[in-house]
Amino acid sequence: MRVERAALYLVALPLVAPFRTSFGEERVRHALLVALEADGRTGWGECVAGSGPWYSAETVDTARHVLLDFALPLLRGKEIAHPREVPELLAPIRGHPMAKAALEAALWDLHAQGEGKPLTKLLGGTRDRVAAGVSVGIQPNLPTLLSRVAGYVGEGYRRVKLKIEPGWDLEPVAAVRERFPDLPLAVDANAAYTLDHARHLKELDRFGLLMVEQPLAYDDLLGHARLAEKLTTPICLDESISSPHRAWEALELGACRIINVKQGRIGGLSAALAIHALATERGVPLWCGGMLETGVGRAVNVALASLPGFTLPHDISATDRYYREDIALPPFRLEDGHIRVPHEPGLGVAVDLPRLHRYAAGMWTWRP
Ligand code: NPQ
Ligand code: MG
Numbered sequence: 335m336r337v338e339r340a341a342l343y344l345v346a347l348p349l350v351a352p353f354r355t356s357f358g359e360e361r362v363r364h365a366l367l368v369a370l371e372a373d374g375r376t377g378w379g380e381c382v383a384g385s386g387p388w389y390s391a392e393t394v395d396t397a398r399h400v401l402l403d404f405a406l407p408l409l410r411g412k413e414i415a416h417p418r419e420v421p422e423l424l425a426p427i428r429g430h431p432m433a434k435a436a437l438e439a440a441l442w443d444l445h446a447q448g449e450g451k452p453l454t455k456l457l458g459g460t461r462d463r464v465a466a467g468v469s470v471g472i473q474p475n476l477p478t479l480l481s482r483v484a485g486y487v488g489e490g491y492r493r494v495k496l497k498i499e500p501g502w503d504l505e506p507v508a509a510v511r512e513r514f515p516d517l518p519l520a521v522d523a524n525a526a527y528t529l530d531h532a533r534h535l536k537e538l539d540r541f542g543l544l545m546v547e548q549p550l551a552y553d554d555l556l557g558h559a560r561l562a563e564k565l566t567t568p569i570c571l572d573e574s575i576s577s578p579h580r581a582w583e584a585l586e587l588g589a590c591r592i593i594n595v596k597q598g599r600i601g602g603l604s605a606a607l608a609i610h611a612l613a614t615e616r617g618v619p620l621w622c623g624g625m626l627e628t629g630v631g632r633a634v635n636v637a638l639a640s641l642p643g644f645t646l647p648h649d650i651s652a653t654d655r656y657y658r659e660d661i662a663l664p665p666f667r668l669e670d671g672h673i674r675v676p677h678e679p680g681l682g683v684a685v686d687l688p689r690l691h692r693y694a695a696g697m698w699t700w701r702p
Contacts, residue, residue, distance in 0.1 A: 335372040335444055337409050337702065342398055343367045344696035347628060347657055354472040356499035356526035357388040363626045363656070364695070366394040367685070368401065370440040377444030378662075378685055380631035381436035382598030389524065389625075390432065390552070390573065390599065397433040402700055405430075405437055410702045417441040418604050431576060431601035438602030439634050447680040452637070454675050457603065459640030463672040467493035467647035468655060469522065469624065472502050476509050483510055486655075490671040493518040493544065493647035499526040504537050511541045518647065522547035525573055529557050532564050544646070545570040545592050555580075558589035568592050572623055576600060578608035585616060592646065594623040597638055598631065606638055614643045624649035629662025633681040636666065640675045661690045 347363045354360075366381040381401075383392040404427050412423060420438040427434065446453045453459075468491040473479040483494055494514075496506055498521045507521060520543055527535060527549045538546055545568045550557045552573035562569050570592035575581050577600055584590050593613060597606040613620050622639040625631065632650065639648050650673055653665035662683040666673050676682020 335414050335441070335448065336412065337370050337372055337406070339371040340406055340700040341369040342401060342698040342700075343369070343690055343694055344394055344398070345628070345661055345690065345693040346695045347661065347693055349626070349656055350654070350658055352471070353626065355497045356472070356524045358386070360384070360626070363628075364394050365628050365631075366397055366436065367628070367630060367661070367690070368436045368440045369685075370444060372444050373448065375444055375447050377440040377442070377447065378630045378681060379436040379439030379443065380598070380627055380634070381432050382596065382625035382627065382631060383432040392430060392432045397430065397436065398698065400427065400430045400433040401437060402698060405433055406700045409437075414441060417445050421602060421604050431605075432598055435598045435600070435602040438604065439597070442603055442634075443680045450679045452675075452677050452679060453634065453681055454637040454640045454677070457607065457637055457641060459637060459675060460642045461640040461675060462677070463669070463674050464622075464636060464639040464644070464650060465492045465647035466651055466668055466671055466673050467491060467495060467649055468651050469495045469649050470497065472497050472499060473506075476506060479506050480509060480513055483514065487514060487517065490668055491651070492671040493520065495520040495522050495547070495649065497521075498523050500531070507538065507541050507543070518544055520544045520547060520570075522572070523549045525549075525551050529560060532561055535561065536564055539566045543567050547594060548572040548574065555584055555587050555589045558584070559587040562588055562590070570594050572596070573599075575609070578605050578612060581609045581612060585612070585618060592619050592621070594649075595620050595638070595644070596623040596625060597634060598625055599623075603634070603638065610641055610643045619645045621646035622648040622650055624651065626656055628657070629653060629660045629665065629683045630681065630685065632666055633662070633676060633683045636673055636675055637681070659689065661685055661693055
């Protein structure tokens, strides 16, 4: 296939409730969508960058700039036989994994449509449904937290992840653990602590948590390795794992025992497949993280989570956990605590163009 035209859409989708993490609060998800045209078909990809450089250095605006001015031009005139060729084509661009991943996803969608197969099949998926977990933001108080968690547990979510930060950690975890003694429970600090907090973080060990996710800085693999020696709770890395090579380094150093895989953070599905191969070889459990994706990115995550090495419940929730109205249809629903893996050719979701335009905050086109 050869890219004949590209369109980028910035959408502003209101969240059903504010989502607060240690790095800030979001009420509206600004998402950058990429549509590529080839052979009379349209392939879709979603860039997971946020509106500001808080979770990672990239933003929707840096990603748009890199896509339009550098990444798409590298594809000009190129006949692409398989989306796994994309990382090499984009290799001249240093960094910007979120921009690259969006482009690669759109090419996987095009390729899957061309083959008449669902994305799960092309990736090597072996499951027809994936276990749904839910990520619960920092709440104003404990009663609100408990009622939110009770709501999600009642809906059937298989695992709850609490966002923590200094001042909102041991108390909320203790309260949730007391009310739900058997609930699979995890915490995610989004890099809010330092090694000086090691003794404090050690207190988490008594709650039987599945993992503590990204307690320290995004660029501190060695610090995580030191902390891991002190904790019995497994450390899972998210922000720190920016590539398959970094995953290898983290495992070699003992910086984590679990990896949160986000294809959008590590440069695309090919990189996710590489981490899957590495983790399978080493017996390291994986799960698929979430970035408040629209249906486009959610469909990519669901397909990836269907691979055999993704053995822990994911941050893949039903569409209605985040959005009342999504720009892609049909919405993903919770069925017995799981999300069904689409079996239609391509991503298995269709972008609703009237809705896309209704929520659009910007649109750009590119031709070779
Ligand atoms: C995480 N996601 O695992 C991320 C953090 C996150 C579901 O907890 C805009 C852009 C909003 C990026 C909210 C979940 C975001 C964002 C949360 C990333 O660390
Ligand atoms: Mg995280």
